[in-house]
Amino acid sequence: MPNNQFKRGELYSVINGMATTAVARRLQKNFRNAGLEITIEQWSVLYHLWKEDGLSQQELGNRTFRDKASITRLIDNIEKLGLVERIASKEDRRVNLVYLTDAAKPLQEKTYELANQTMQEALQGISKEEIEIVKNVFQRVYENSK
Amino acid sequence: MPNNQFKRGELYSVINGMATTAVARRLQKNFRNAGLEITIEQWSVLYHLWKEDGLSQQELGNRTFRDKASITRLIDNIEKLGLVERIASKEDRRVNLVYLTDAAKPLQEKTYELANQTMQEALQGISKEEIEIVKNVFQRVYENSK
DNA sequence: TTGAATTAGTTGCATAACTAACTATATGCC
């Protein structure tokens, strides 16, 4: 049994999402404690729209690493909350452009603060150099695996 | 808007699971292509049982970073596939011990091979030192966030 | 210019996640 071959990787905890889900859960909890009704998945979409409003569903899928079916339903739910609306593109009628509503704007600062604080706690005691390495490794792992 | 404070972290892609889900999806695809019917979530449970059979659901939850409700249903599904069985503990009748069946044994070598190969591809061009740093950072992020 | 191939989005189906409320068993303290 090639059990020992696993040793090198031992990134199996990565597959299981150990650290990443711990941070995500913590952030979700902080949202809830602050009375925010959104999920982190919904927030991850809003985050990209705050940076650039009016993205297509396709583009949102690319930026959040989700397939188009997942985006469709995620937008459905965010739309139900009244935070975004779909507007059909004039140039290409297949495309839905997703726009933030006025109701979404007040959320930005509050969620940024919570996310920032959560990340600072998560990254306590970790140097900039280490973070750079992790980011860089992740980028390469992603490229190797997609 | 404290947008710039985000720069330091930029581990937001981590929250979104970019690299980790890419590896997981790839492994899932490799399982499917090899005719294996199990999901990676199910595999992550079997992986721990192959290392140590007869764990309680509680312990499986700890080792795979899942809550007890998730483990309950995951074991339900693995049990339906005939790969494990629950046996009530004699010492503590609240506890279910989870045991691999004979049907699970042939899967071990095949899935280890696929997982090994998938990880090697994912980690191509990444040094042992970098992997050590990532593992170490993850452990600390996890401790900071749990 | 029309018919084939591509692209954006939706829907059906199955699995999985978390929270909260619940049952049953164990423990611990008076």
Place this chain on the structure above:
DNA sequence: GGCATATAGTTAGTTATGCAACTAATTCAA
């Protein structure tokens, strides 16, 4: 011993994920 508390597991309800099959709009090529 007996009651309060804690622990292991299950269930209900909601959200999210991926794949595959589908529709509608667009592009490309003969």
